[in-house]
Amino acid sequence: MEKKRIDDHEPGPVPSPRALDRFGFVKQDVSASDSLVKNRSAFENERIREERRVRKWRKMIGVGGSDWKHYLRRKPHVVERRIRKGIPDCLRGLVWQLISGSRDLLLMNPGVYEQLVIYETSSSELDIIRDISRTFPSHVFFRQRHGPGQRSLYNVLKAYSVFDRNVGYVQGMGFLAGLLLLYMSEEDAFWLLVALLKGAVHAPMEGLYLAGLPLVQQYLSQFEQLVREHLPKLGEHFSQEMINPTMYASQWFITVFSYSFPFHLALRIWDVFLYEGVKIVFKVGLSLLKYCHDDLIKLPFEKLLHALKNFPEDAMDPDTILPLAYSIKISKRLEELTQEYEKKNGKVVQSEELSEKHKFHESKGTET
């Protein structure tokens, strides 16, 4: 990790130490640590498996990612399979930059980030400051007032709000940036944000944040339709109870599950999201509903809404929910629904194209 940018603000007191989980979040309950102790041997097996995986991955990406593109061209399906199993945590930051196309943006734009952070001013600065302490408030890196985590988060969001003044800063973007900052430097996180919002490899995400939140509306409408088609009984139950996806799924799309989902699950989703694009958000959403189908279908409005915001722990296990998500095929239908939606509502306009200077061309095959 590169050195974090430091500004002149005096950091606040370092928060008193509290028990943290392995990702740096303050532990919510004691029972979680109990189960960890009970499963020590399982934990040890997991560690050995992880080491073997890291060796394979290192071979695949080469030193600093030098072999990556070559490997990707030759064996895209091996890459997809391995990513779906989860990127080793120690390589996550690097691999995310490789698969999102952000590494190329960074290399093509030396000094741009620094310029944006130091010299430019943004009309969103106060909005950003207001939300800084409200982004991952229980993570050790972001808890200290004006500490390195909060300052990095501020810098990245401010830089983006200047880079694209049409998007500026919208609540939710902080969770994207925050998640990235736990795995890479400020400048790397900034370019990954650019790659996502401007669409370096996949469909641009910026429509999620532009005025009117047009892409949120589109995705929610498509999601509602997919629920009706894949889970017709539940879809019918939702309409009877007058439940619509803005009530529970906006956050799924706006923050790509980073807002309120268990962090280990969010990371696994992000691995796939960066490689395969937004369809994994639809797939995970559908698979959560599918997994809990028989319970959800019995619940009246209030309990239903509560359940949709508080999925049970077993549904949140990546090794349960992700294989289920991979088994749901939606690509073709999603494409049709996009066309239908655009015909009816017009295409979601992009604020501006990724300028030639920032543009990055990379074609890669994925999708099943």
Add this chain to the structure above:
Amino acid sequence: MNGDEEYDYLFKVVLIGDSGVGKSNLLSRFTRNEFCLESKSTIGVEFATRTLQVEGRTIKAQIWDTAGQERYRAITSAYYRGALGALLVYDTTKPISFDNVARWLKELRDHADANIVIMLIGNKTDLKHLRAVATEDAHTYAEKEGLSFIETSALESINVDKAFQTTLAHIYHIISKKSLSSNHPSAPTSAIKEGSTITVHGSQPVSNNPCCTS
């Protein structure tokens, strides 16, 4: 959350106001008696209920908490529809959040029912040394606009219940007056037993679901 209890009325209420004024903590204080110092900004909409007694009637408040940032109104304004009450919150330490009350009122006029009951709430009175909006100014403004007004501290749990209860009582008065003045035996407001009916001013009875469908 318990959705099974019996109630006479179900009132839908929305919490609106600038980002960071404390809407989510007012809601958690009222519905769960909790205050979270490490709370996250609200993305989209959140929902909670509480059932309480107002003048001998059991009233269930169904409260929608909305993201405060202007751009989110694209999603949140749909939730104003069918709301009988609105708690319009500003932060007593942030004059800009008070200045923006006028814009929130316009939002309500554009999207909510015309006779929605509105309570103006100045929150964060616990931050005494940072106060920047005088009680008197807010009071005068509320009177001019025909709003109820109260100052609260969600942190210290001051006036939070009162703010909600006053609003719910106000809604109840309007509705019971309506049902008294109505000669029509099957008027929607006459169906107040068994908790199966929500009464929305002059509109159809709806089941105990939210009234937004967008």
